[in-house]
Amino acid sequence: MKVSQIKEKLNLEYVVQSDNEAVSGYASDLLSVVMGKVKPQSVWLTVQTHKNIVAVAKMADISAIVICDGFSPDDDTVEAAQKENIPILKTDKGVFEIAGMLYESGIR
Template identity: 40%
Template structure:
């Protein structure tokens, strides 16, 4: 499944790197503790988090995530968007809480 399919179905707002939305998403990971995300997420994951700090871009790049979804109406810091644009890491935002975002993406992945 491509990232742009998720963005469209979930009505996510993309903050940067539209050119990379054709990326393949192979799984998902939710987490707010960076050390945990580094330890346990996989490449190709769409990462769902409430963190907005620029460190999330470093983590997502390191783990080769497909993109980052910031949840619950939180907005990424300015530094975060700049860094993401430089690294080509798409950042999307949603006003839904993690549980709903994940529930819907999981549904898209398993039943479409």
């Protein structure tokens, strides 16, 4: 599924707009755990907002970062994601709820 389709389905807001194919998902705020466990082409749900999440996403071939619970990425996070062409989306909904909605929509 395209990230843009996920955005529409789950009513997420684009902070950094870019499109990728996403086939799986992962939720954690511990960066090394994410890098150790996430499958390539995943949507990553987190509440971390600092620039290093973009590096993690780049190294681990993550398709999109979804920042949950109403948090917003730092300005330099946005800049880095634009440069690396990694989509960042945000939502007021919690990680648990977004994970459930993603699962329901076929992202496993």
